[in-house]
Amino acid sequence: MKKTNKLARIGASVILLGATALTHAETIKIALAGPVTGPVAQYGDMQMIGAKMAIEKINEAGGVNGSMLEGIVYDDACDAKQAVVVANKIVNDGVKFVVGHLCSDNTIPASDVYEDEQILMVTAASTSPEVTARGYEMIFRTIGLDSHQGPVAGNYIADTVKPKNVAVIHDKKQYGEGIATAVKSTLEGKGVNVVMFEGITSGDKDFSSLIAKMQKAKVDFVYYGGYHPELGLILRQSSEKGLKAKFMGPEGVGNKDISAIAGEASEGLLVTLPPSFDAEPANKALVDAFKAKKQDPSGAFVLPAYSAVQVMADAMAKTRGTDTNAIQIAMRTMTFNTPTGQLKFDAKGDLHEFSFVVYNWHADGTKTEAK
Amino acid sequence: MIEELFYFIQQLLNGLTIGSTYALIAIGYTMVYGIIGMINFAHGEIYMIGTYVSFVAIAGLSMLGVEYVPLIVLCALVIAIIVSSSFGWAIERTAYRPLRGANRLIPLISAIGMSIFLQNYVVLAQGTRDLAIPPLISGGWKFGPDSFQASLSYMQLIIFITTFVCMFALTLFISKSRMGRACRAVAEDIKMANLLGINTNRVISLTFVIGAALAAVAGLLLGLYYGVANPHIGFIAGLKAFTAAVLGGIGSIPGAMLGGLVLGLTESFTAGYFSSEYKDVVSFSLLVLILLFRPTGLLGKPDVEKI
Numbered sequence: 001m002k003k004t005n006k007l008a009r010i011g012a013s014v015i016l017l018g019a020t021a022l023t024h025a026e027t028i029k030i031a032l033a034g035p036v037t038g039p040v041a042q043y044g045d046m047q048m049i050g051a052k053m054a055i056e057k058i059n060e061a062g063g064v065n066g067s068m069l070e071g072i073v074y075d076d077a078c079d080a081k082q083a084v085v086v087a088n089k090i091v092n093d094g095v096k097f098v099v100g101h102l103c104s105d106n107t108i109p110a111s112d113v114y115e116d117e118q119i120l121m122v123t124a125a126s127t128s129p130e131v132t133a134r135g136y137e138m139i140f141r142t143i144g145l146d147s148h149q150g151p152v153a154g155n156y157i158a159d160t161v162k163p164k165n166v167a168v169i170h171d172k173k174q175y176g177e178g179i180a181t182a183v184k185s186t187l188e189g190k191g192v193n194v195v196m197f198e199g200i201t202s203g204d205k206d207f208s209s210l211i212a213k214m215q216k217a218k219v220d221f222v223y224y225g226g227y228h229p230e231l232g233l234i235l236r237q238s239s240e241k242g243l244k245a246k247f248m249g250p251e252g253v254g255n256k257d258i259s260a261i262a263g264e265a266s267e268g269l270l271v272t273l274p275p276s277f278d279a280e281p282a283n284k285a286l287v288d289a290f291k292a293k294k295q296d297p298s299g300a301f302v303l304p305a306y307s308a309v310q311v312m313a314d315a316m317a318k319t320r321g322t323d324t325n326a327i328q329i330a331m332r333t334m335t336f337n338t339p340t341g342q343l344k345f346d347a348k349g350d351l352h353e354f355s356f357v358v359y360n361w362h363a364d365g366t367k368t369e370a371k
Numbered sequence: 372m373i374e375e376l377f378y379f380i381q382q383l384l385n386g387l388t389i390g391s392t393y394a395l396i397a398i399g400y401t402m403v404y405g406i407i408g409m410i411n412f413a414h415g416e417i418y419m420i421g422t423y424v425s426f427v428a429i430a431g432l433s434m435l436g437v438e439y440v441p442l443i444v445l446c447a448l449v450i451a452i453i454v455s456s457s458f459g460w461a462i463e464r465t466a467y468r469p470l471r472g473a474n475r476l477i478p479l480i481s482a483i484g485m486s487i488f489l490q491n492y493v494v495l496a497q498g499t500r501d502l503a504i505p506p507l508i509s510g511g512w513k514f515g516p517d518s519f520q521a522s523l524s525y526m527q528l529i530i531f532i533t534t535f536v537c538m539f540a541l542t543l544f545i546s547k548s549r550m551g552r553a554c555r556a557v558a559e560d561i562k563m564a565n566l567l568g569i570n571t572n573r574v575i576s577l578t579f580v581i582g583a584a585l586a587a588v589a590g591l592l593l594g595l596y597y598g599v600a601n602p603h604i605g606f607i608a609g610l611k612a613f614t615a616a617v618l619g620g621i622g623s624i625p626g627a628m629l630g631g632l633v634l635g636l637t638e639s640f641t642a643g644y645f646s647s648e649y650k651d652v653v654s655f656s657l658l659v660l661i662l663l664f665r666p667t668g669l670l671g672k673p674d675v676e677k678i
Binding site: 037038041042172198199200203204205206209212213216229232233236240242257260261263 | 374378381382385386388389392494499500501503505506509511513519520521522524593597598599601603604607638639640642643646647648650651
């Protein structure tokens, strides 16, 4: 009696195993690559919750071509060396679709691997022009470029703030220096006096020498290209040292942690960010779905990541398969209706249009549109 | 003209502060080297742990309703020193003592392993995000003409004074106390010291504990000064402090102080008069130059007395 019972249990578990193996074989795997750990893991969170929500919604609606999507998280820690390791792991795991990476200097080396291996990659966060400038076929993005963001910032500074002496500081990384250069050339084109253009080392803690230098140069406006840990410290130390200047940064500084680091000094910081897609009435249901999970849909990369998954899924449905080459050709011709608007890709894999908006950042970690 | 002068003073003060922070961590490195002739690569992580422990202590005390700042800082200091010292003691027991007598490279590698372990331990326990505390000690002095005012904050002065006090206390301890004499004996010849009845294991443990306590002081002070911490701060801080120790002559306590100040001033003046981009290039070139002409560092005296 006991023996048969045991046998029956084994039999049942074998059947169950077979069943899971069967459903497993049918899922379409999507790699979600970005920083889960490391100093900019906040942005990785934004990308992951957006992409996971998209996968969940698509699966609820019956999946793609009868198969379910499955998201697998890969952590690159925003470290370029690790990004290549992750890319190779994705190749070995037989995954054909990637949402990511996040930091531009990670996306670029990783995309070399994806292009060679015919893996379709859509980044929702890398804004460096270099990402799509190499004639690759498999590389797309659902966010704008620094070459658009820079001029938006530069024009706002020149037309609205009208400062006398501007300092442009960057972190010497692909993303930070790229956007800082774009801002500087816009400002100089408009005749604004850029008195300083300097790089700092990311990870540094002491910016007192730099701040004294800005005080001496009578700087009244500082543009910083880079991420929030360094700008947070620069803001904090500037207010301690009594540097009276207005600060501005790109979307890489726009998250709540800058207020945690800089405290009151983050009040009035200007940030260029993608528009608040979560405030669009059309996205109400989606925003509620995020809130039901206690997730914050207002992060800059949440809905672009949602769109990244959706465009891949739509293109898979259109081509009735998972052949990445057919999909990338289809993606260039289709128009996608996504939470971030109607998206169309150009020949390079960039969006036809994407606007950046200037926001005023507040000490409590919220933002309002700057007029 | 007067503006230039005050700008110079400002950069001098900035350099002295940065230099003191390097020196404070460098003293721990140099002391362990002086006594057992090995680099404790986990020292930077002890500093990081010191910062974390003091942040947790400060947060805990303010939650309990303690508002008197000197009391908060003092309690945080004591807690940080106790916790960090036990880490220092444990590192010596697990990563060094079992390997005593082995080839010199082996404890070095086990120390690097220890450093990776500690970093990841804090990552898992505390997360990788930047932890921030609001400024506890703010304010300072401002002086100079209206066109350029140099400033010195209370925090900068505290850091500078603490570093000096630590250096003097340690030098006194090594040269005057009984235990200090034992330390010097161990530094000179560990086998002979053992034969003469000195408990060398205890001396070495003590060295690690003192080094860790100094790192905890640095962790608290720099934590208060910058207001942020993440699990990776130990690496850069350790690297800079190690450079300072080598520059000043590793094994020499005043040398660590001098090396730290030289490094800090070089960085500050390069950033102030040239460009922040090149400050690491200039300071490390200086290190190479000094080592070319004085291989033992500025104050290092090999084979005479290591500490």
